[in-house]
Amino acid sequence: xxxxxxxxxxxxxxxxxxxxxxxxxxxxxxxxxxxxxxxxxxxxxxxxxxxxxxxxxxxxxxxxxxxxxxxxxxxxxxxxxxxxxxxxxxxxxxxxxxxxxxxxxxxxxxxxxxxxxxxxxxxxxxxxxxxxxxxxxxxxxxxxxxxxxxxxxxxxxxxxxxxxxxxxxxxxxxxxxxxxxxxxxxxxxxxxxxxxxxxxxxxxxxxxxxxxxxxxxxxxxxxxxxxxxxxxxxxxxxxxxxxxxxxxxxxxxxxxxxxxxxxxxxxxxxxxxxxxxxxxxxxxxxxxxxxxxxx
Amino acid sequence: xxxxxxxxxxxxxxxxxxxxxxxxxxxxxxxxxxxxxxxxxxxxxxxxxxxxxxxxxxxxxxxxxxxxxxxxxxxxxxxxxxxxxxxxxxxxxxxxxxxxxxxxxxxxxxxxxxxxxxxxxxxxxxxxxxxxxxxxxxxxxxxxxxxxxxxxxxxxxxxxxxxxxxxxxxxxxxxxxxxxxxxxxxxxxxxxxxxxxxxxxxxxxxxxxxxxxxxxxxxxxxxxxxxxxxxxxxxxxxxxxxxxxxxxxxxxxxxxxxxxxxxxxxxxxxxxxxxxxxxxxxxxxxxxxxxxxxx
Numbered sequence: 001x002x003x004x005x006x007x008x009x010x011x012x013x014x015x016x017x018x019x020x021x022x023x024x025x026x027x028x029x030x031x032x033x034x035x036x037x038x039x040x041x042x043x044x045x046x047x048x049x050x051x052x053x054x055x056x057x058x059x060x061x062x063x064x065x066x067x068x069x070x071x072x073x074x075x076x077x078x079x080x081x082x083x084x085x086x087x088x089x090x091x092x093x094x095x096x097x098x099x100x101x102x103x104x105x106x107x108x109x110x111x112x113x114x115x116x117x118x119x120x121x122x123x124x125x126x127x128x129x130x131x132x133x134x135x136x137x138x139x140x141x142x143x144x145x146x147x148x149x150x151x152x153x154x155x156x157x158x159x160x161x162x163x164x165x166x167x168x169x170x171x172x173x174x175x176x177x178x179x180x181x182x183x184x185x186x187x188x189x190x191x192x193x194x195x196x197x198x199x200x201x202x203x204x205x206x207x208x209x210x211x212x213x214x215x216x217x218x219x220x221x222x223x224x225x226x227x228x229x230x231x232x233x234x235x236x237x238x239x240x241x242x243x244x245x246x247x248x249x250x251x252x253x254x255x256x257x258x259x260x261x262x263x264x265x266x267x268x269x270x271x272x273x274x275x276x277x278x279x280x281x282x283x284x285x286x287x288x289x290x291x292x293x294x295x
Numbered sequence: 296x297x298x299x300x301x302x303x304x305x306x307x308x309x310x311x312x313x314x315x316x317x318x319x320x321x322x323x324x325x326x327x328x329x330x331x332x333x334x335x336x337x338x339x340x341x342x343x344x345x346x347x348x349x350x351x352x353x354x355x356x357x358x359x360x361x362x363x364x365x366x367x368x369x370x371x372x373x374x375x376x377x378x379x380x381x382x383x384x385x386x387x388x389x390x391x392x393x394x395x396x397x398x399x400x401x402x403x404x405x406x407x408x409x410x411x412x413x414x415x416x417x418x419x420x421x422x423x424x425x426x427x428x429x430x431x432x433x434x435x436x437x438x439x440x441x442x443x444x445x446x447x448x449x450x451x452x453x454x455x456x457x458x459x460x461x462x463x464x465x466x467x468x469x470x471x472x473x474x475x476x477x478x479x480x481x482x483x484x485x486x487x488x489x490x491x492x493x494x495x496x497x498x499x500x501x502x503x504x505x506x507x508x509x510x511x512x513x514x515x516x517x518x519x520x521x522x523x524x525x526x527x528x529x530x531x532x533x534x535x536x537x538x539x540x541x542x543x544x545x546x547x548x549x550x551x552x553x554x555x556x557x558x559x560x561x562x563x564x565x566x567x568x569x570x571x572x573x574x575x576x577x578x579x580x581x582x583x584x585x586x587x588x589x590x
Contacts, residue, residue, distance in 0.1 A: 235531060
């Protein structure tokens, strides 16, 4: 059965309308998704014409990209759709013209839903959850805490169980330092911060392991030894996620009362309007939204 | 023409003798390498018997794994061989029983040859050079310097030219922070430390670019956009290198007066003597040593 997915069209100046129009014409998406698109009908008609696909039906929304997100979110919260998929917007343009406090979809949805969230990058071979995100590397050692690592580890396990249908998810947690500190020779954060978090998650019934040396861990995770990896900082998680399956890796927000997905690319203003936008990441995001909504 | 490669057998308690014996029986290695093996003949005979391959000829050396390395190095320095390939040893055992100052092959070879070196991980799709290595993550932001980054960038370019035969090597340098700091929002090391190093390398005639956001850079480098990537810290470089081509990625020391390679695994004491050692990484290391020696 097709699942109702609310879709925000993204920034009209970027490739959002183009990837939405193309993705909704894709056979795999048509079979899995009943779309409720929020945005600007004229922008979507132009985008559809550019790729010679049918223009999708749109619920016309006044305002910019953030207004489209809010309207799509309202539809999900009202029960009109069971998942949310967001096309890319420009943080800078939203902050400038719609909401000066805006720093990104993930944070905005957390505030609007009143929940604590985490970001997962989900690809065919690897799922990575971040314990910290857009921070200078120098801030990471003092920003990570046992409490936060335990939270994301438990959140990953509970969502993999509830939404992915994995009965006993195996979660591997990275160390912070090379070789996970090699017994304390290169840093003590593994013993002081990471190990207690893993113990806490295990005490709560999660099959969590680590801290693992990150460079050795990802090849094992890729081969299926774990259902998700908790990375302690942005590049530790994003480098392997993007390297393995660039076009099929989907950004998933964990911790919301519904599944939310998005393609992991930006508005790509430089190629907008040229007929060059690759819809595959948006297709992956829509298919995953439908799959997660099914449970 | 086969190239003379001096080979140290590695720690007799680990899988070194097993991977050496197997690798030297491999047809690809026999075609490319004229081996001069330094170590213990009895250990190599046992290892060869375990895998039912011919026992290699050995120059018997008194002492332990470090003595084998020193004898192999002496042979290269005396002109008896044109490259060095080292099987794994245990840093802890060498430090305990042979030389308390020993911290690893790379550092030992640098001291004995009186040169400044850098470590490269070279695989079929990606070459990564490290600007820092076994340091706690918290130390990295203050340990990296423009001078060191410029040094490794220029060293990578000069060795790729001289030994790999790449006329104008394209070297990409990673940023330290997520999104390479996104214009200074997450850290200023890109502007303060990395960009001046790239400018210095470019002034010296190197086709260096960056600082690049590391998560977006590695997929492009994998597809051939660059000949090598300079990573600023251990996991930034080792995560992608190991994820892509685990068994074929070879540790290469740059900056020595001869090519030195080694497989990127340890002594694996837990499987030693069981007939389970995978020779493929040692085979890759020997083939690369021969290839680099040919120029």
